[in-house]
Amino acid sequence: DTAVSQTPKYLVTQMGNDKSIKCEQNLGHDTMYWYKQDSKKFLKIMFSYNNKELIINETVPNRFSPKSPDKAHLNLHINSLELGDSAVYFCASSPGRSYTFGSGTRLTVV
Amino acid sequence: RKEVEQDPGPFNVPEGATVAFNCTYSNSASQSFFWYRQDCRKEPKLLMSVYSSGNEDGRFTAQLNRASQYISLLIRDSKLSDSATYLCVVTGYSGGGADGLTFGKGTHLIIQP
Numbered sequence: 001d002t003a004v005s006q007t008p009k010y011l012v013t014q015m016g017n018d019k020s021i022k023c024e025q026n027l028g029h030d031t032m033y034w035y036k037q038d039s040k041k042f043l044k045i046m047f048s049y050n051n052k053e054l055i056i057n058e059t060v061p062n063r064f065s066p067k068s069p070d071k072a073h074l075n076l077h078i079n080s081l082e083l084g085d086s087a088v089y090f091c092a093s094s095p096g097r098s099y100t101f102g103s104g105t106r107l108t109v110v
Numbered sequence: 111r112k113e114v115e116q117d118p119g120p121f122n123v124p125e126g127a128t129v130a131f132n133c134t135y136s137n138s139a140s141q142s143f144f145w146y147r148q149d150c151r152k153e154p155k156l157l158m159s160v161y162s163s164g165n166e167d168g169r170f171t172a173q174l175n176r177a178s179q180y181i182s183l184l185i186r187d188s189k190l191s192d193s194a195t196y197l198c199v200v201t202g203y204s205g206g207g208a209d210g211l212t213f214g215k216g217t218h219l220i221i222q223p
Contacts, residue, residue: 033210041195043154043213056210090153092211097142097201099211101153 003027006091006102013081014110021076021105023091030095031055032074034066037088037104046089049074081109113137114214116198122220123188131217132182133198140200140212143174145183148195148216157183157196185219193221 004025013019025032034046047066048056054066063079078085086109091102116133123129135143143160158165160172160181171184181198198214 035211040215042215043197045210045212048210097159098156101155103153104151106151 004091004093004100004102006089006105008105009103010106010108012108012110015081015083017081018077018079019081019107020078021089021091021107023074023076023102025072025091025093025100027093027095027100029093029100030071031093032068033092033094033099034074034076035090035092035101037090039087043090046076047074078107083109085109113212114198114200116214116217118215118217120218120220122222124222125188125190127188128184128186129188129219130182130184131196131219132180133214133217135179135181135198135200135212137200138176138179140179142201143181144199144201144211145170145172145181146197146199146213148197150194154197154213188221190221190223193219195219 007022031048031050033048035043036046037043045058046060049068052068065077067075088104088106090104092099114133114135145157146154147157148154158167158172160174162174164173169186173182195216195218197216199211201211
């Protein structure tokens with residue numbers, strides 16, 4: 001069983017489109033996160049959710065909106081995609097100190 | 111000033127050699143410290159936690175110097191499979207999981223046969 005699973009693994013889309021990336025964890029962790037890894041390989045936190053409450057929202061454009069239907073899921077919705085949104089997006093979950101990452105979604109905006 | 115700074119490398123090291131790299135962090139209130147490993151096109155995976163007393167896991171030794179805000183990783187008897195990017199990671203300020211991880215940009219290590 002995959003602990004943190006993301007779909008899709010690859011996503012190629014045109015500028016201006018709206019897309020969603022899904023994430024599910026079966027670890028029973030309280031907190032889930034979205035990270036972005038850009039072309040320079042720098043990993044940076046975007047959001048975290050703890051029991052459906054947004055805890056961190058870094059300087060991310062409001063075109064990005066996390067949605068958590070329940071504790072095991074944290075989806076990322078992106079409106080009006082831009083070229084600069086091309087990156088690898090990683091979902092992660094944590095019970096406190098340790099973190100488990102999903103395998104990533106490689107988003108390419110053309 | 112970047113929150114977590116690392117030499118990006120690449121470090122080209124012959125198999126069997128010992129290699130060391132380090133990072134510095136800017137926030138003295140940082141609570142927890144880790145080394146993660148990331149292989150090409152894969153997710154980061156925890157290599158080891160880092161403690162002030164120093165800790166060892168097989169061929170890997172990590173050390174934290176809180177006074178200097180400096181974290182190190184030593185790899186002995188390096189293997190070809192050690193080739194990867196090593197990410198220095200700190201958590202914030204309250205130490206709780208909800209603060210998330212702050213990553214360095216990573217040090218790229220290449221072990222040569």
